[in-house]
Amino acid sequence: MTNIDSNSNRLEVDIAGIKFKNPVIGASGTFGFGREYSNYIDLNKLGGISVKGLTIKPRKGNKPPRIAETPAGILNSIGLQNPGVEVFIKEELPFLKKFNTVIIANIAGNVIEEYCELAEILSDTDIDAFELNVSCPNVKEGCVAFGNTVEGISEITKQVRKYCKKPLIVKLTPSVMDIKEIALAAEANGADAVSLINTILGMVIDIHKKRPVLANNFGGLSGPAVKPIAVRMTYEVSQTVKIPVIGMGGISSGDDAVEFMLAGAHAVMVGTWNFVNPNACIEVIEGIEKYLERYNYCSIYDIIGKLELNG
Amino acid sequence: MSLMLQEEIVCNRELVTGIYQLTFRSAYVSQNAKPGQFVNIKCCEGFNAILRRPVSICSVDRENKNVTIVFQKRGTGTSYLAKKRAGDVLDLIGPLGSHFDLSENYKNIAVVGGGIGIFPLLFLLEQKQCVHKTAYIGFRSKNYVVLEEAFKHNSHELIISTDDGSLGQKGFITDLLEKRILEEGIKGEKYDIIYTCGPGPMMKKVVELASKAGIKCQVSLEQRMGCGIGACLACACKIKLRDDWQYKRVCKDGPIFWGEEVDFDD
Ligand SMILES: Cc1cc2nc3c(=O)[nH]c(=O)nc-3n(C[C@H](O)[C@H](O)[C@H](O)COP(=O)(O)OP(=O)(O)OC[C@H]3O[C@@H](n4cnc5c(N)ncnc54)[C@H](O)[C@@H]3O)c2cc1C
Ligand SMILES: Cc1cc2nc3c(=O)[nH]c(=O)nc-3n(C[C@H](O)[C@H](O)[C@H](O)COP(=O)(O)O)c2cc1C
Ligand code: FES
Numbered sequence: 001m002t003n004i005d006s007n008s009n010r011l012e013v014d015i016a017g018i019k020f021k022n023p024v025i026g027a028s029g030t031f032g033f034g035r036e037y038s039n040y041i042d043l044n045k046l047g048g049i050s051v052k053g054l055t056i057k058p059r060k061g062n063k064p065p066r067i068a069e070t071p072a073g074i075l076n077s078i079g080l081q082n083p084g085v086e087v088f089i090k091e092e093l094p095f096l097k098k099f100n101t102v103i104i105a106n107i108a109g110n111v112i113e114e115y116c117e118l119a120e121i122l123s124d125t126d127i128d129a130f131e132l133n134v135s136c137p138n139v140k141e142g143c144v145a146f147g148n149t150v151e152g153i154s155e156i157t158k159q160v161r162k163y164c165k166k167p168l169i170v171k172l173t174p175s176v177m178d179i180k181e182i183a184l185a186a187e188a189n190g191a192d193a194v195s196l197i198n199t200i201l202g203m204v205i206d207i208h209k210k211r212p213v214l215a216n217n218f219g220g221l222s223g224p225a226v227k228p229i230a231v232r233m234t235y236e237v238s239q240t241v242k243i244p245v246i247g248m249g250g251i252s253s254g255d256d257a258v259e260f261m262l263a264g265a266h267a268v269m270v271g272t273w274n275f276v277n278p279n280a281c282i283e284v285i286e287g288i289e290k291y292l293e294r295y296n297y298c299s300i301y302d303i304i305g306k307l308e309l310n311g
Numbered sequence: 312m313s314l315m316l317q318e319e320i321v322c323n324r325e326l327v328t329g330i331y332q333l334t335f336r337s338a339y340v341s342q343n344a345k346p347g348q349f350v351n352i353k354c355c356e357g358f359n360a361i362l363r364r365p366v367s368i369c370s371v372d373r374e375n376k377n378v379t380i381v382f383q384k385r386g387t388g389t390s391y392l393a394k395k396r397a398g399d400v401l402d403l404i405g406p407l408g409s410h411f412d413l414s415e416n417y418k419n420i421a422v423v424g425g426g427i428g429i430f431p432l433l434f435l436l437e438q439k440q441c442v443h444k445t446a447y448i449g450f451r452s453k454n455y456v457v458l459e460e461a462f463k464h465n466s467h468e469l470i471i472s473t474d475d476g477s478l479g480q481k482g483f484i485t486d487l488l489e490k491r492i493l494e495e496g497i498k499g500e501k502y503d504i505i506y507t508c509g510p511g512p513m514m515k516k517v518v519e520l521a522s523k524a525g526i527k528c529q530v531s532l533e534q535r536m537g538c539g540i541g542a543c544l545a546c547a548c549k550i551k552l553r554d555d556w557q558y559k560r561v562c563k564d565g566p567i568f569w570g571e572e573v574d575f576d577d
Contacts (some may be wrong), residue, residue: 032542036563039540040315052544061558063577065535067545072358076537081544081558224358275538276353276361278315278404 010292010299011285013047015244015266016167016192018128020047020102023300024257024285027248027271028053028106028131028171029078033092034099040278045285047267048102050195051088053133054122055107056114058084068204068213073223073250074272075202077216080108085118089125097126104169108133112146112156116163123165130164132156132191135173135198147173147182147198154185161190169246172196172237174226179233180240187241194237195246195269197230223272224250231263238264238305252280254287261288264305313407313540314339320399321377323392326457330427331393332369334379335401341376343406344368346413346435347531347567350380350405351539354388364388365536365562367431367508368406370461381430381457407539409567411435411529417503418442422466423488423517425449428509431531433458435506436465443467445502449484449513453477485516492524502526511575518570528570534561549577 011022025048031037034049043049061081068075082088088105096103105127107118119130134156135147146152157170170186172179174197183194199220204213212218230249238245247265251257252273260268273280288300297303316337323333340350351363370379384393395401418441422432429448436444446466450456452475463469471479472487480487492502501524507517508531521528537545541563550559550572559565 030538030543032544036538036541039312060556061544061547064545064547064558066547067362067535067537067543069360069362072361074362074537076543076545078544081547223361272361275543276363278538278540 010297011047011289013266013300015246016129016169018102018167020267021100022047022285023261023265023267023288024281025050025102025104025246025267025269026274026281027269028104028133030271030274033088034096035092037274037278038099041282043099043101046101046281047285048104048128049096050104050106050131050269051092051096052082053080053106053108054082054085054088054118055080055109056085056117058082058087063215065213065215066219068219070202070204070221070223070225073221073225074275075204075214075219075221076199077214077219079216085121089121093125093127102128104129104131106131106133106171112159115156115160119160119164123163127166129167129169129192130160131169131171131195132160133171133198135171135175147171148176150181150185153182154189157186157189157191167192169193169195171198172233173198174200174229174233174249180236183237183241187243191243193244193246193266194241195248196233196237197226197249200226200229222249224252226250227256227259231259234260234265235263235307251284252276254284254289254291257284257288258291258303261300261303262305262307264307266304312343313405315404316340316402318401318403320395320397320401322397323395325393326381327455329384330381330455330457331384332379332381333392333395333401334377335403336376337378338376340368340378340403340405341371341373344371344378344434345406345410346438347410347431348406348408349431349566350378350403351407351536351562352388352392353402354391360387360391362388362537363404363539364392365407365539367434367531367566369430369433370437371434381427383427404539408562409565411506411531411567412504413439417527419501419503421445421447421488421502421505423447423484423505423507423509423513425484425509425513426451426455428507428513428531429458429462431508432506433461433465436462445470447472447484447488449473449509450478451475483513483516485513485520488517489520492520492526504528507531507570514570515575518573518575521570529567530570530573531566532561532568532573533566536562538562549574
């Protein structure tokens with residue numbers, strides 16, 4: 001057991017030199033810019049917030065309907081609707097900075113130059129870290145292409161690294177043959193951490209209309225349905241790379257988060273479940289704390305990667 | 312401000328086949344809700360049908376702290392709601408969304424509703440004090456007619472139509488509205504505003520008629536929602552700008568919009 005005096009915060013975790021007061025982060029695209037949730041929960045309690053994917057210019061997003069339900073999950077095709085980086089810096093960041101929590105800028109683009117430009121612009125603001133969205137399944141051009149191949153992820157990580165003066169988290173897509181080699185490529189080219197998983201491309205059909213429910217036909221699957229895949233990948237990746245791993249996919253409770261952490265995640269992100277319960281992140285934090293209490297652990301590091309495989 | 316709430320159900324009954332009227336006790340929602348707003352209800356236990364379901368507020372009893380919603384049984388979520396009984400707990404967030412503009416300047420008003428779109432209009436009629444209130448409500452046939460008495464009680468004039476003519480006047484409710492405001496000129500009077508809620512094509516027609524007659528018009532839009540609180544951007548609706556357009560959020564920027572802002576052809 002780690003020896004930590006009783007006054008210290010046992011939920012605290014360090015990722016790429018950033019101190020998170022606890023390992024629970026609102027996942028990009030499910031937490032807006034924090035504003036809406038601040039009506040329901042105290043944002044100061046969160047480990048961090050990864051903001052809605054930002055692009056250089058405002059994006060209108062995809063045609064509605066943009067959301068459909070599946071067993072134990074949802075499908076979305078928002079299409080990266082966002083007000084653009086300038087509006088974020090002027091109108092949203094000052095609001096977010098009022099809270100004592102880590103702010104992660106999730107960025108996306110059509111070409112590598114756009115990612116670099118975003119990294120350059122945002123490096124001069126007081127965001128705390130970047131999350132490269134190289135894996136959004138809902139935009140036709142760009143984005144998804146980079147996350148799918150070792151070459152793509154290597155190139156984009158290497159280029160963005162040059163412009164990025166803050167810790168760089170690369171977000172991985174599960175839609176690849178071997179996520180380990182993609183993670184290694186990110187690490188080798190300068191990523192300070194990886195986060196996973198982004199959504200998985202899926203489809204829901206309205207059998208009466210004989211048409212897909214989403215206007216975009218396909219959408220990204222998230223929620224409890226994807227959790228076992230996400231846990232497996234978190235385990236595989238954390239066994240492979242030395243940089244910290246942030247796990248996500250279907251987390252709805254503290255117990256779910258503990259699974260990811262035992263599998264090797266240093267922190268977790270909570271996405272879809274915020275829609276079901278705006279208090280979800282707080283309940284996950286409390287759940288992790290209860291688990292530590294139950295087994296008498298005095299640090300979160302006592303559970304990270306402590307999974308034992310069956311013989 | 313909206314809150315996450317656990318409220319007790321007072322009663323839940325089927326009005327006509329497939330249409331349920333559910334009343335719950337809520338000190339907060341009953342005091343704070345404005346016409347046009349909705350509540351977002353958790354309609355499952357466990358992991359199926361995980362998203363909350365938005366349902367408009369149909370009526371509030373501020374004195375007894377009761378709130379009534381009326382919903383149509385359509386799929387998993389509303390079937391779950393239909394089984395709820397008095398004494399059960401309802402997990403909801405509310406009141407949510409924008410509300411109808413009930414400015415005192417509007418003295419002669421009309422509401423135009425079709426199908427399940429009539430319910431938020433009843434709340435409006437209940438709350439709005441003014442010189443003259445006309446309610447136009449349309450149904451598919453007489454078997455679907457609900458809350459006729461409540462509408463009569465809360466308006467000065469009630470006009471009902473059914474598509475098949477089995478009750479009230481035959482045809483679409485917009486046909487009657489058209490006759491009224493364009494042909495008859497409502498006995499020299501003009502509505503100060505028309506509020507409408509119902510199927511898209513119906514609202515589009517109402518907006519066109521209002522525009523032709525130079526009458527203000529507010530519409531209540533619907534869209535599939537993720538969060539219901541403005542964070543996920545799932546509930547997009549197309550809103551016209553001067554020489555462009557943008558997607559706004561039905562849950563937070565709406566559900567109530569000015570008729571001329573909305574692009575119904577998206
Ligand atoms: C702001 C707002 C206010 C609403 N107010 C009322 C109300 O007062 N009374 C009422 O009966 N209904 C209302 N609705 C519609 C209601 O939310 C849907 O009927 C409900 O979500 C269906 O859930 P379900 O699980 O029963 O159906 P599902 O199993 O999810 O789907 C069954 C069918 O319902 C339709 N549907 C599903 N979700 C929606 C939706 N959000 N909007 C339109 N159609 C949908 C689809 O065509 C689907 O095929 C409102 C919707 C919105 C957005
Ligand atoms: C509506 C919605 C929008 C999302 N938008 C983004 C985004 O802009 N950028 C990003 O990196 N991930 C985005 N995601 C993916 C989530 O951050 C997360 O990776 C995924 O939902 C899995 O976690 P969950 O199962 O807890 O939701 C989005 C997910 C949802 C449901
Ligand atoms: S439903 Fe999430 S923004 Fe409207």
